[in-house]
Structure formats: structure tokens, C-alpha cells
Amino acid sequence: MxxxxxxxxxxxxxxxxxxxxxxxxxxxxxxxxxxxxxxxxxxxxxxxxxxxxxxxxxxxxxxxxxxxxxxxxxxxxxxxxxxxxxxxxxxxxxxxxxxxxxxxxxxxxxxxxxxxxxxxxxxxxxxxxxxxxxxxxxxxxxxxxxxxxxxxxxxxxxxxxxxxxxxxxxxxxxxxxxxxxxxxxxxxxxxxxxxxxxxxxxxxxxxxxDIHELQSMQRKLFEVIFKNSSDANKFIHSNLQIESHEGNRVRVAIQGNYDQFIEETGKYPVQNIAIYTQSLEEVFMNYYDRSEASR
Amino acid sequence: MNFSLYKQMMKVNIKGMFNYAIGAAFYMILMVWVYPSIAKTAKPLNDMLKVMPAGMTRAFNMQSGFGSFETYISGEFYGLLFTLIVSIFCVMIPIQLIAKLVDQGSMAYLLTTPTTRGKVAFTQASVFLSGLILISAITTVCGIIGVHIFIDDSSSFHVNRFIQLNVAAFALFFALGGISFLISSLSNDEKKALGISGGIIFGFYSLDIIGKISEKVDWIKHFTIFTLYSPSEIVVGKADLTNDCAILFFIGIVAFVVSILAFRKRDLPL
CATH class of the missing domain: 3.40.50.300 (P-loop containing nucleotide triphosphate hydrolases)
Structure with missing residues (x-):
């Protein structure tokens, strides 16, 4: 068309x-x-x-x-x-x-x-x-x-x-x-x-x-607040990509690996989870960075 | 020609056009109205003109003196004020009809519809022409009516010469408008287009005056199209009217045709 x-x-x-x-x-x-x-x-x-x-x-x-x-x-x-x-x-x-x-x-x-x-x-x-x-x-x-x-x-x-x-x-x-x-x-x-x-x-x-492919490229940031800060210390030693850590508050980046994220957080009592979705702009930036790195 | 666009553009511009037309007509009537009192003092005025430098009187188209109504109106109105008023119209309106729409972006909407750029440009040129015809017609008619109302001895009034004067003026403005339209259809920036077009047209006008004031720089007149318009000579029958008008119309037609062709082929930043 x-x-x-x-x-x-x-x-x-x-x-x-x-x-x-x-x-x-x-x-x-x-x-x-x-x-x-x-x-x-x-x-x-x-x-x-x-x-x-x-x-x-x-x-x-x-x-x-x-x-x-x-x-x-x-x-x-x-x-x-x-x-x-x-x-x-x-x-x-x-x-x-x-x-x-x-x-x-x-x-x-x-x-x-x-x-x-x-x-x-x-x-x-x-x-x-x-x-x-x-x-x-x-x-x-x-x-x-x-x-x-x-x-x-x-x-x-x-x-x-x-x-x-x-x-x-x-x-x-x-x-x-x-x-x-x-x-x-x-x-x-x-x-x-x-x-x-x-x-x-x-x-x-x-x-x-394909739009689904783009969606899976989208990286999401979760902020998890644990009941105990000792749990937060243990959590950051998992395989997940940790963006920041402060007391019982951890920011973790997830890209497709939701199961692993649920499994790791499920081990400890959690007080709150908040999500920060990446903007499209940031998805691009990620994409560019990766495609440039692979060159 | 796109009739819907023509209608819309006339609607947007008609008020402006009438302002010019009414301004010119009003001034014309004023000039006619004061003529009888000037005619009484025609002799001293003519004597005064004779002692003034010849270049000066030529520059402002007053070399025919104040002897008859036609010579008076050709110098006082067609040689100066009318030329200036309508020259401004010839700079402004063509720029508004193309360059402004491109600069603002509203041209995008016209070109989104199933019409061609050639048709859009042609329609816009027709809008300008309609305005010019409107101004010329109103001025001419008001002049003729004014003479019959205010001048007792209207038998000495040469309607033919007066109409020739208006035709010559129309030819000049047609050419000037064509030049301005050409600049308009090549420009992306309204202000710049206005500057260039105004510069060229009033540059021509200044060259004409300079060429007339001093005989030494007489040759300058070959570089301005205002040379082809000489109201004071038309009224005394000394101008080569057919030739001058033909050249002016030719310049105008070429400018409009080139504008339309150029606008069809151009990249538009819409």
C-alpha cells in the first residue's frame, strides 16, 4: 500500500x-x-x-x-x-x-x-x-x-x-x-x-x-522496598542487574527476565514494589548503544 | 484553477484589497475636488515649475505642469501617490499568497488535498490579479465620477487619455506584482521574501527618480521598469503606450509563468 x-x-x-x-x-x-x-x-x-x-x-x-x-x-x-x-x-x-x-x-x-x-x-x-x-x-x-x-x-x-x-x-x-x-x-x-x-x-x-520484539527490548526498572535491610543486602547478590541500593531500597533493571525477578524477590518479605517504565527514547538509546557495541 | 481555494483566499484578502482600493479612490476624489482651486492659480504654479530645476520636475512627473486636469492628475496622483500605494500592494499581497503560507506551514493543508501545486500557484496568482483589477477599476471609476461632480467644465476632460493612464499603471503593477510573486514562490521565509521584493521594487523606483533628476546618470533608466511608465507623457500623448505596455505585460506574464513552474518543482519545508 x-x-x-x-x-x-x-x-x-x-x-x-x-x-x-x-x-x-x-x-x-x-x-x-x-x-x-x-x-x-x-x-x-x-x-x-x-x-x-x-x-x-x-x-x-x-x-x-x-x-x-x-x-x-x-x-x-x-x-x-x-x-x-x-x-x-x-x-x-x-x-x-x-x-x-x-x-x-x-x-x-x-x-x-x-x-x-x-x-x-x-x-x-x-x-x-x-x-x-x-x-x-x-x-x-x-x-x-x-x-x-x-x-x-x-x-x-x-x-x-x-x-x-x-x-x-x-x-x-x-x-x-x-x-x-x-x-x-x-x-x-x-x-x-x-x-x-x-x-x-x-x-x-x-x-x-515487530512491535512485540520492541516490547521485549524495553527495559523496566523496579524499585523494591524490603521489610529488612539485611534482605536487601542478600538480594543484591543475586544475578539480577542492580541499578542502585540504599538501605532496604533496591532498584533493579529487568529486561524480559521476569521469572527470575519474581523468584528472587519472593524469597524475602517485601514492603512495596514500584515500577518505572523506560521511555521510548531510552529504549532507543539502549538499542543504539547495543547495535553500536556489536559493530 | 481551484475555485474553492480562490473563494477562500478572496475571503481572507478582500478586506485588505478594499483598504488599498478605498485609500486610492479617496485620495483620487480629494485631488479632483481641490483641482478647480488649483486651476485658478495654474499660471503662477506653472511659472514656478519653470524656475525649478528640470530634473526635479521630471523626477516627480510634473513636467507637464498644471495646465489641464489630466496633466495635473498625472503628476500629482499617478506619478507619485498612486504608484506608491499600489506598489506596496504589489509587494505585500503576492508574498502573503505564497511565501507566508509556506513559512507558516498552512500550505501543507492546501497540498494535502487532491489538487496540484501548479493549480494552487495559479489560483493564488489569480487572487492577486483580482485585487489589482479591483483597485484599478475603483480608482478609474471614482476619477471619472469625481471629474463630473467637481469640475464645472468637464468637456475639456479627455476620458481616453485618462483611461490610457490607468491602463499603463495597471501594466506597471502587473509587472511589479509578477516579480514579487516570483520571489514569493521561491521563498521559505516570509520576512526575507518581503525584504527582497520590497528592495527590488523600491530600488527600481529610486533608480527611476535618480535617473530623472540628473541627466548625467540618465543611463540608469535602462535598469528600471518604471521607465516604461511615464504618466506625464501619456497625458500629453507623447508616450509610446502600446510598446511600453506590451513590454510590461510581457515581463509580468513571464514572471507569473516562471513562478508557477518553479513552485511546482521546489522542495517545500512543510
Whole structure:
């Protein structure tokens, strides 16, 4: 459905994207992950046909997104990373304008989306909060029922409740066979929606992984408080990776080896266990470090 | 041409366009209104012009004097104020129609829809042109109406010459707008585009004035398109109107076509 082949674009500064290749099947939700400045937005600009690749191509529905700029947009819904609207419009007049530009006649989907995201469309856009603008952007990306939806950091600015609603919306569309490309920093969002994800760094795709594989790469930190500090002293001599130890308080890093962790902690009376999940960023950092070390 | 976009862009810009049009028309009517009292003192004024350095009177397009209404309005209005007001319009609006949307990022939304960049650029150029036609039409009509209201002896008024004057002005602004539009469609930064476009257009204007003030640097006039617009000569029938206008329209058309082609091929930082 969406094919990125050997996409290369070099900027004068020497940065850019190099030989990006991946493809997304129909009905798949694909995550696009990487730190800031890694080349996510540049890749999305090529997918949207805003930039001309030096070499390689992007095809959606077998149509080259640079050469067939107009035609290919019929199949695409797009939420920009930084939303900018035309000045002097209200949410409603903007959506009306977009509906007209997209040539959509049926407004039922749009009304349903507005209902779901719960916002007042008659507010002037310049008076909207970031989250509200994001909602208008989401409606604009979904309302014409496109086959491929490209979302650049879709949940930024949304409160947790709306993030949940958004994830549900993505899953529903996915069930209808829609294809997604989604760049994100939020691991729960990627975890719950994506089938696969590409990791990009310094303009190069370093891995395209199944989401379950990524999950198992995720390292979790547990803070265990033992009833007796003598138990804590014994605990740190187990095979587990200990991050820090202070009195009866131990911080331990777990990556997949949950059984061992349960077994070791089960030997002693425990007062409290708290979990610190690693952010996606930290998962990457781990991944980079390891892939660089193995070179 | 994308009609939905045209409608929307006109809606956003119509107020600004009317401000320019009303400003120009108001000033025109004011000039017409005071003309009868100036006409009474035309002789001393003309004598005064004669003792002024020739370069000075040429620079401000007043060499035709105050003898008739057309010579008066060509010098006082078309030679100075109208040119300045509409030149500002020709710098501002084309920049707002492309470079600003690219700089802000809202261009992304226009290009997300099933339209092509060529169509977007063409539509934006049409919006500018509509504004320019609006300003020219309102000014011309107000001028003609004003003459009939305020000037008792309107039989001496040459409508033809007056319309020629407006056509020549339109041709000039079409070319200036084309240049500004070209810069706009090549720019990622609104402020920079505004600076470059303003610099070029008012640079042209200054060169024109310098070239006229001093005969020694007469050759400078070959480097500015304002040379192709000489209101004081049009009203006395001395200008090569067809030739000058043809060149100006040609410059404008080339600039607009190149703008649209360039915008189609360009990398956009959206």
C-alpha cells in the first residue's frame, strides 16, 4: 500500500536521509520512531510529495507521490506535526473549506468525529488551545475516509482521555482495512496500535521490528522496598542487574527476565514494589548503544 | 484553477484589497475636488515649475505642469501617490499568497488535498490579479465620477487619455506584482521574501527618480521598469503606450509563468 524505496535526500549541511526503505501493507499500522532530528519529518515530507527525492521513490497505491502529487492525495489523510491553519478561520469554516477542497459530499463521518472528540467547532482557530487545534487536525485527516492516514505525532497536546479515544479511533479504522503511518514518542500509543515499527537515527533506518520484539527490548526498572535491610543486602547478590541500593531500597533493571525477578524477590518479605517504565527514547538509546557495541 | 481555494483566499484578502482600493479612490476624489482651486492659480504654479530645476520636475512627473486636469492628475496622483500605494500592494499581497503560507506551514493543508501545486500557484496568482483589477477599476471609476461632480467644465476632460493612464499603471503593477510573486514562490521565509521584493521594487523606483533628476546618470533608466511608465507623457500623448505596455505585460506574464513552474518543482519545508 505504501512503499518507500531507497529514498535519499542530502541537504547542504550534510544531514538528510539515506536509503530509507520500508513498506506498509494494507490494513497495517506502522510506527515510525526516532529521536528529534533523525529524519522522521523529512521522510514524511517525501511521502507527502512536498520534497523531491535525490534518488528513490515513495509510492502509495502504486502512484509516485512526487510525480502524481494531485492524484495520490485522494487516498491520503494527513496530520502535520506542527499544525498551521489559514488565518482568520473558525474550526468550522476551516473544516468546510477542507471538505470542499477534498470534494467530499457526505458530512456524516465528519460530524461523528467532531461528536467523539468533543470540541466546539465554532471557536476561532486563533483562540484554540493546542489540544483543540490537534482535534481539528485529526478531524481533517480522517473525515474524507482516506485509505492511508499519515500522522505526525498525533497525540501531542491531547489529554490522556482523548489519547485513549484517539487510539480507539485508529484501531477502528484499522479494522476497516485502513493503513497507517504514525510517528510518535509515546510508547503506549505505539504499543497499542502498531503492528510494526521502524527505528530511524541520523537519517538511516536501523531496524524495522515487530512491535512485540520492541516490547521485549524495553527495559523496566523496579524499585523494591524490603521489610529488612539485611534482605536487601542478600538480594543484591543475586544475578539480577542492580541499578542502585540504599538501605532496604533496591532498584533493579529487568529486561524480559521476569521469572527470575519474581523468584528472587519472593524469597524475602517485601514492603512495596514500584515500577518505572523506560521511555521510548531510552529504549532507543539502549538499542543504539547495543547495535553500536556489536559493530 | 481551484475555485474553492480562490473563494477562500478572496475571503481572507478582500478586506485588505478594499483598504488599498478605498485609500486610492479617496485620495483620487480629494485631488479632483481641490483641482478647480488649483486651476485658478495654474499660471503662477506653472511659472514656478519653470524656475525649478528640470530634473526635479521630471523626477516627480510634473513636467507637464498644471495646465489641464489630466496633466495635473498625472503628476500629482499617478506619478507619485498612486504608484506608491499600489506598489506596496504589489509587494505585500503576492508574498502573503505564497511565501507566508509556506513559512507558516498552512500550505501543507492546501497540498494535502487532491489538487496540484501548479493549480494552487495559479489560483493564488489569480487572487492577486483580482485585487489589482479591483483597485484599478475603483480608482478609474471614482476619477471619472469625481471629474463630473467637481469640475464645472468637464468637456475639456479627455476620458481616453485618462483611461490610457490607468491602463499603463495597471501594466506597471502587473509587472511589479509578477516579480514579487516570483520571489514569493521561491521563498521559505516570509520576512526575507518581503525584504527582497520590497528592495527590488523600491530600488527600481529610486533608480527611476535618480535617473530623472540628473541627466548625467540618465543611463540608469535602462535598469528600471518604471521607465516604461511615464504618466506625464501619456497625458500629453507623447508616450509610446502600446510598446511600453506590451513590454510590461510581457515581463509580468513571464514572471507569473516562471513562478508557477518553479513552485511546482521546489522542495517545500512543510
Amino acid at each position: 505504501l512503499e518507500v524505496q531507497n529514498l535519499t535526500k542530502k541537504f547542504k549541511s550534510g544531514k538528510g536521509i539515506f536509503n530509507i526503505t520500508f513498506s506498509i501493507k494494507r490494513g497495517e499500522v506502522f510506527g515510525f520512531l526516532g529521536p528529534n532530528g533523525a529524519g522522521k519529518s523529512t521522510t514524511i515530507r517525501h511521502i507527502m510529495g512536498f520534497m523531491k527525492p535525490d534518488t528513490g521513490y515513495v509510492k502509495i497505491n502504486e502512484l509516485d507521490t512526487w510525480k502524481k502529487q494531485g492524484e495520490v492525495k485522494k487516498y491520503i489523510g494527513y496530520l502535520p506535526g506542527e499544525i498551521a491553519f489559514i488565518e482568520g478561520m473558525t474550526g468550522k469554516s476551516f473544516l468546510d473549506f477542507m471538505t470542499e477542497m477534498q470534494g467530499v459530499k457526505d458530512l456524516s463521518k465528519r460530524n461523528e468525529l467532531i461528536e467523539r472528540l468533543q470540541f466546539d467547532v465554532n471557536t476561532p482557530i486563533r483562540k484554540m488551545s493546542k489540544g483543540m487545534k490537534q482535534k481539528v487536525g485529526i478531524v481533517a485527516a480522517f473525515m474524507h475516509d482516506p485509505e492511508v492516514i499519515i500522522l505526525d505525532e498525533p497525540t501531542s497536546g491531547l489529554d490522556p482521555l482523548m489519547q485513549k479515544v484517539f487510539i480507539e479511533m485508529v484501531l477502528e479504522e484499522k479494522a476497516k482495512g485502513k493503513t497507517f503511518l504514525m510517528s510518535s514518542h509515546s510508547f503506549p500509543e505505539i504499543e497499542r496500535t502498531c503492528d510494526r515499527a521502524a527505528i530511524i537515527k541520523d537519517g538511516v533506518v536501523i531496524a524495522v521490528k
